[in-house]
Amino acid sequence: MPWILLVKNIAAHPFRTFLTIGSLIVAVFLLCFLKTALVSLQAGVNSSASNRLIVQSAVSLFVDLPLNYQTKIEGIDGVDEVCKFQWFGGLYRDQMQFAQFGIDADRFLSAYPEVNVIAGDAKDLEARRTACIIGTKMADAFGFQVGDTIPIQGTIFTRPENEPWVFDVVAIYESTSPNVDENTMFFRWDYLDETLEAGSAYGPRGVGVYVIKLATGADGTAVARTVDERFANDSQRVQTTTEAEFQRQFVSMLGSVPTFLSSIGGGVLFAIFLAVLNTMLMAGRERTRDLGVLKALGFGNAVAFTLLILESLLICTIGGALGVGLAKLTEAPLGSGLRMILPTYVIGSETAIFGMGLALGIGVVAGLAPAWRAAGLKPVDALRSEA
Amino acid sequence: MLSLPPLSYNIRSLFVRWSSTLLTVIGIGATVAVLAGILALQQGFASLYSDAGREDVAIFLRPGATSEGESAFQRERAEILIKGTPEIALDGDGQPLASGEIYLAVRRAKLDGGETNVPIRGVQPASFAIAGEAFRIVEGENFTPGSNEVIVGRALPRRIQNCQVGQEIVFNTTPFTVVGVFDYEGPFQSEVWGDIDRMSEALKRPIWNRVLARVKPGTDIEALAERLEDDKQVPAKVLSERAYLTGQTKILTALLYILGGLLGSVMGVAAVFTGTNTMMSAIAARRREIGILLAIGFRPFPIFLSFVFEAIVLGLLGGVVGCLMVMPLHGVDTGTTNFATFTEVAFAFRVTPTVLGTAVIFACALGLVGGLIPAALAALKDPVEALRHR
Numbered sequence: 161m162p163w164i165l166l167v168k169n170i171a172a173h174p175f176r177t178f179l180t181i182g183s184l185i186v187a188v189f190l191l192c193f194l195k196t197a198l199v200s201l202q203a204g205v206n207s208s209a210s211n212r213l214i215v216q217s218a219v220s221l222f223v224d225l226p227l228n229y230q231t232k233i234e235g236i237d238g239v240d241e242v243c244k245f246q247w248f249g250g251l252y253r254d255q256m257q258f259a260q261f262g263i264d265a266d267r268f269l270s271a272y273p274e275v276n277v278i279a280g281d282a283k284d285l286e287a288r289r290t291a292c293i294i295g296t297k298m299a300d301a302f303g304f305q306v307g308d309t310i311p312i313q314g315t316i317f318t319r320p321e322n323e324p325w326v327f328d329v330v331a332i333y334e335s336t337s338p339n340v341d342e343n344t345m346f347f348r349w350d351y352l353d354e355t356l357e358a359g360s361a362y363g364p365r366g367v368g369v370y371v372i373k374l375a376t377g378a379d380g381t382a383v384a385r386t387v388d389e390r391f392a393n394d395s396q397r398v399q400t401t402t403e404a405e406f407q408r409q410f411v412s413m414l415g416s417v418p419t420f421l422s423s424i425g426g427g428v429l430f431a432i433f434l435a436v437l438n439t440m441l442m443a444g445r446e447r448t449r450d451l452g453v454l455k456a457l458g459f460g461n462a463v464a465f466t467l468l469i470l471e472s473l474l475i476c477t478i479g480g481a482l483g484v485g486l487a488k489l490t491e492a493p494l495g496s497g498l499r500m501i502l503p504t505y506v507i508g509s510e511t512a513i514f515g516m517g518l519a520l521g522i523g524v525v526a527g528l529a530p531a532w533r534a535a536g537l538k539p540v541d542a543l544r545s546e547a
Numbered sequence: 548m549l550s551l552p553p554l555s556y557n558i559r560s561l562f563v564r565w566s567s568t569l570l571t572v573i574g575i576g577a578t579v580a581v582l583a584g585i586l587a588l589q590q591g592f593a594s595l596y597s598d599a600g601r602e603d604v605a606i607f608l609r610p611g612a613t614s615e616g617e618s619a620f621q622r623e624r625a626e627i628l629i630k631g632t633p634e635i636a637l638d639g640d641g642q643p644l645a646s647g648e649i650y651l652a653v654r655r656a657k658l659d660g661g662e663t664n665v666p667i668r669g670v671q672p673a674s675f676a677i678a679g680e681a682f683r684i685v686e687g688e689n690f691t692p693g694s695n696e697v698i699v700g701r702a703l704p705r706r707i708q709n710c711q712v713g714q715e716i717v718f719n720t721t722p723f724t725v726v727g728v729f730d731y732e733g734p735f736q737s738e739v740w741g742d743i744d745r746m747s748e749a750l751k752r753p754i755w756n757r758v759l760a761r762v763k764p765g766t767d768i769e770a771l772a773e774r775l776e777d778d779k780q781v782p783a784k785v786l787s788e789r790a791y792l793t794g795q796t797k798i799l800t801a802l803l804y805i806l807g808g809l810l811g812s813v814m815g816v817a818a819v820f821t822g823t824n825t826m827m828s829a830i831a832a833r834r835r836e837i838g839i840l841l842a843i844g845f846r847p848f849p850i851f852l853s854f855v856f857e858a859i860v861l862g863l864l865g866g867v868v869g870c871l872m873v874m875p876l877h878g879v880d881t882g883t884t885n886f887a888t889f890t891e892v893a894f895a896f897r898v899t900p901t902v903l904g905t906a907v908i909f910a911c912a913l914g915l916v917g918g919l920i921p922a923a924l925a926a927l928k929d930p931v932e933a934l935r936h937r
Contacts, residue, residue, distance in 0.1 A: 179824050183817035190813050219719045219750065220653040221664060221889065222616060249617065318611035362609070364619070395751070397719065399654075412661040413884040415891065420588070420881075424581050428814060431577035435821040438570040442828045501802065 161463060162454070169447065169471055177475060180439040184479025184519060185486055187432035192487035192507055192515045193494070194425045198418055199511065200502040201411055203338040208404035212271065213372040213384055216406070218397040224366025225396055233370055236386050238378030243267040244349045246368045250312035250325065257500070258298045259341065260312060262349035265291070271373040274340055280306035280331030289351045292327040295342030296334045297499050304329055310345070317352065317363035325361075338504040339403065372400075429518060436526040440472050444530025451534050452542025465535040472527025473520065480519025484512045551849045552840055557857035561864075564829055568861065571825040575865025575910055578814040580872035583898065583906040585807035587876055589800055591897040592883075596796045599733025600789025604677060605634075605768055607758040608784045610776065614795060614888050615650045615757045620781075622647065625755050628781040634771050635760045638676060645760035646673035649747055652890040653718060656708045663891040664884070665707055667697075667718065667739040669746030677761045678731060687712040687727030690741055695749075697741035698727040702893035706882065710739075721749035733792065734885070737892045759788075795887045815913055818865075822917025826858050830925045837925050838933025847926035854922030855915065862914020866907035873898055873906070 170177055215233060217223040224246075233242045248260035265286045269275060277293065285291045294304055304310065311324035319325065327347050335342055355361045372387070374380055384400035391398045451464050487507050495505035561568045607628060612618035620628070629635065629645040636644045648671075652664035672692060675682055690696035703710040715722045716739070723741060730736070747753060762768065772785040786794075830837070840850055877898040885892050 176824050176827060179820040183820040186813050186817040186820075190810065218654070220651055222652055223750070223752075251613075313611070315611055315613050316617045318609065322611050362619075409662055413663065413889070413891065415663075415883040416881050417883060424584075424810060427577045427581040427584075428810075431574045431814065431821075432817060434570045434574040434577070435817060435824075438567055438574070438821060439824055441566065441570075442824070 161466065162459070165450070165454075166467060166470055166474070169443065169450075169467070170474060172446075173443075176439060176442070180436060180475055181479040181482065183432060183435045184476060184522075185483040187428050187435075188480050188483025188515045188519050189486045189490075190428050191425055191518055192484060192511050194421050194428075195511045195514055196487075196505055196507055197502055198421055199508065200504045200506070201414065201418065203504040204341075204407040205404050205411055207337045207339040208402065208407055209274070209337070209339065210380065210402065210404075211374045212403045213374065213380055213387070213400050214403055214406040215370040215372060215387055215398050215400045216368070218388075218399040221409075223396065224364055224368060225370065225398065226394075227365075227367060229367070229391065229394075229396075229398075230370060232390065233372060233387060236383065236390065238375050238383040238386075239372050240375040240378075241267050241271055241373040243271045243371045243373070244367045245371055246349055246352065246366075247316075248312070248314070248347075248352070249316045250314050252302075252310065252312055254313070257302070258295075258343045258345060260292075260345045260347065262352045263346045265348050265350070267373075268346060271371055272340060274335050274337040275333045276336065277331045277333050280329070282331050284330035285348070288328060288330060289348060289354070290326065290328050291330040292345050292347035293331040293333055294329055294345045295340075296332060297342040297496070297503075298345065299329075299332045301343070301496060301499065304332075306330060306332060314361065314363070317356065317361050319355075319361045339407065341503040343499045343503060369406075429522075433522050433526060436472065436476065436522050437529065439475070440468065440526050440530045443471060444468055444533055447530075447534065448537065448542050448545045451537050452539045452545070455537065455539040456543065461535040464537065465531045468531035468534050469524065469527040472531075473523040476519045476523030476526075477516075480516045480523075483519065484515045487515065488512070550845065552845055552853045554853065554856055557853055558860060560829065560833065561857065561860060564825075564832070567825050567828060568864075571821055571861055572864045572868055574821050575818045575862055575913055576868030576872055578811075578818040578913070579866055579869030579906045579910045581814060582807055582811040582909060583869060583873040583902050584876055584896070585803055585810065586902045586905060587873060587896040587898045588881070589803040589807070590899050590902055591881075591894045592803070592892075593793075593796045593800055594897060595733055595892065595894045596792040597789065599681075599731075599735070600787065600792040602768075602787050602789055603762055603764070603766075604788040605760050605762050605766075605771065605785055606788055606791045607760070607775075608786075610782050610784045612784060615648070616652065616888055618756050618784075619754045620647070620756075620758065620783075622753065622755055624781045625758050628758060628775075628783060629760065631780065632760070632771070632775070634762050634766045636763045638673075642673075643760065644673055644677055645758055646671040646677060647743060647755040648674065648757050648759055649743055649750070649752055649754070650756040651750055651752065652888065653750075658706060658708055663707070664889055665703070665739060666734075666737065666888070666890045667741065667746065667750075668735075669743035670740055671743050674759060677759060682729060682731045684727050685730045687725075689729075690726055692742050693745065694742065695721065695723045695745055696726045697723045697739050698729050699725055699740075700736035700738045701728050701730050702736040703739065704728060706737075706891075706893060718746070718749045719751065721745075723749070734795070734892050737882075737890070758783075795885060798886045799883070811909065815909070818913045819917045822858060822861060822914055823920055825861065826854065826918050826921035827924075829857075830854065830921050833925075834928065834933045837928055838930050838935075841928065841930035842934060851922045851926035854925050855918045858914045858918020858922065859911050860914070862911045862917070863907065865914065866910025869906050869910060870898075870903050873902075 243264045246262035308329045310327045387400040608618035649669040652666050655665040699710045709716045768787045775783045876896040879896050882893040
């Protein structure tokens with residue numbers, strides 16, 4: 161096998177090789193990006209905890225549940241603890257930059273063991289009414305530190321003269337699992353409710369969802385059924401689901417977006433395949449004379465075939481590896497920029513293998529046509545050809 | 548006066564190397580088609596809202612609210628608001644052309660499985676007067692005021708369970724009968740409409756979400772908005788229906804522009820590289836011909852221009868192919884959640900002239916950029932050296 165020839169062939173047209181590798185890098189990067197986006201959209205579902213249930217209104221996501229449901233749910237067998245959750249939907253600097261939830265200060269952290277406070281003191285959340293804890297992504301994006309105050313413009317809960325709400329950062333958390341987003345702020349639900357009660361703010365009084373932490377060994381399905389039956393004839397019917405099912409309803413809201421992203425990926429793949437095929441056909445045509453010499457010297461058809469396939473594969477391996485590298489390299493800035501849409505933008509090893517696999521696949525398929533031709537060349541004809 | 552080599556020479560040369568030309572053209576076409584597809588999606592979504600909005604209809608929301616789902620008025624205060632606003636037009640009987648509406652997105656099962664949020668709207672008779680001829684019943688009849696009857700937008704029966712005429716649809720615990728299907732351009736096509744008081748009772752929501760009113764001709768809605776913003780009795784945020792509906796598309800439109808821009812530029816880079824490769828090989832194969840052109844007196848700059856022209860034609864062909872690839876998308880129904888309201892809206896891709904124009908211009912630009920280096924290299928060749936090549 162004339163290995164030197166392989167290298168020389170690739171180096172024969174450095175500009176062309178460079179451009180082909182360049183387009184491969186770009187394409188593989190894009191494919192990794194799209195794949196990561198699809199994985200990230202599902203991440204909340206796949207990483208959901210199995211020991212938590214979500215109680216929400218059976219009528220609408222936007223209907224609150226009555227306050228007295230909390231103690232009623234806590235009385236049910238198999239329920240360890242119940243934590244309130246209320247979507248706040250406020251704006252920071254006139255935009256929805258991160259999610260905010262009102263929660264029970266004394267229950268939230270024990271219901272969510274994946275949330276670890278890494279700065280400040282979690283106890284301050286219970287000590288101060290205006291306290292909030294924020295995720296690391298949000299802290300990094302806006303430079304928030306423990307001790308800072310965050311002004312939030314209410315949209316559902318507004319204050320007179322449209323004044324902002326002000327929350328004090330007492331702790332910063334990180335999450336060991338993607339189902340708790342690190343671009344989120346948790347504040348005290350009782351602060352919200354007291355302000356509404358005092359008339360210093362307007363908005364609906366209630367609880368968005370109740371999160372149930374199951375007792376050890378409790379049967380989630382049975383508890384969910386009991387909760388639903390308990391409120392079947394109460395003022396609001398409820399729908400109790402696993403955390404995964406709850407997250408899935410948001411994914412299913414995306415409708416055809418995942419299909420759309422996949423078809424874009426198909427377009428990218430198709431375009432890059434044509435580009436590599438184009439390069440390899442050009443290369444194959446130019447090699448005609450060289451291949452004639454090779455065959456005249458006694459090298460077999462298999463060598464001619466392999467030579468072109470390997471050239472194609474080598475270009476695609478380099479392009480693929482650099483493309484995956486680029487995706488990995490841009491992970492942090494892209495992840496930070498897209499944190500509202502794709503909370504967990506992480507290029508996993510699965511995605512890297514996926515990107516490399518596609519690049520190698522393109523290499524083989526695009527190399528086939530010229531390789532076939534090379535194998536079938538008659539030395540006499542090949543030698544006669546120009547250039 | 549520049550003397551250009553005959554441009555037919557460049558065009559013919561594209562056909563001589565047809566396999567390479569074809570691959571490049573399809574490659575550029577695929578790039579352009581992806582961009583055009585995203586733009587067609589955005590156009591379909593945005594026009595659904597902006598086409599429906601009228602300038603002489605005002606929307607009243609609670610100050611601070613960004614959508615009607617967040618807005619809330621106590622019924623009595625909304626009535627004070629309507630009575631106290633002289634800008635509101637009157638009907639034949641001297642009654643204000645204004646309607647309170649309640650709005651809530653409710654869980655509904657989709658026909659193809661899964662759940663989605665469907666907006667239900669409780670309206671007063673004036674809502675129909677304000678809608679005018681744009682609102683039509685296309686099947687069955689309109690609901691009787693005060694009854695447990697509803698009508699559904701025409702996008703719903705084929706997407707959502709229990710939305711055929713004659714079927715029963717349950718809100719909370721109250722059953723309603725679907726008596727008609729309506730056509731009303733815009734996001735309303737994905738909504739269920741019924742009597743405001745019946746809906747209010749069934750959903751246990753005494754609060755109105757917004758007030759809708761036709762304003763008298765010549766009313767300056769911005770001035771009205773300024774006045775009511777700090778109104779002592781009932782402060783309200785006022786905007787025209789068009790401004791309101793356009794505002795609802797901002798999040799998704801921005802997202803689609805980012806996605807389109809990102810994919811277009813990144814795939815564009817790959818397409819430029821491919822175009823350059825094709826032109827390089829095309830020019831390499833014509834070294835001798837270029838030598839002859841130079842030897843018979845053509846100047847380098849016109850030669851450069853003629854190769855750039857060739858590259859632009861390559862891009863143009865790619866643009867045409869891309870447009871052909873994306874055309875079948877036109878009118879294809881799709882649906883997504885509008886994240887301003889968290890409700891599902893149905894709409895169709897729209898391959899508008901703007902989309903096609905953008906696609907073709909983008910394709911030509913890709914060809915142009917891809918042709919610059921090869922064309923410059925061609926023009927700067929030494930004629931003697933070029934002619935020596937066999």
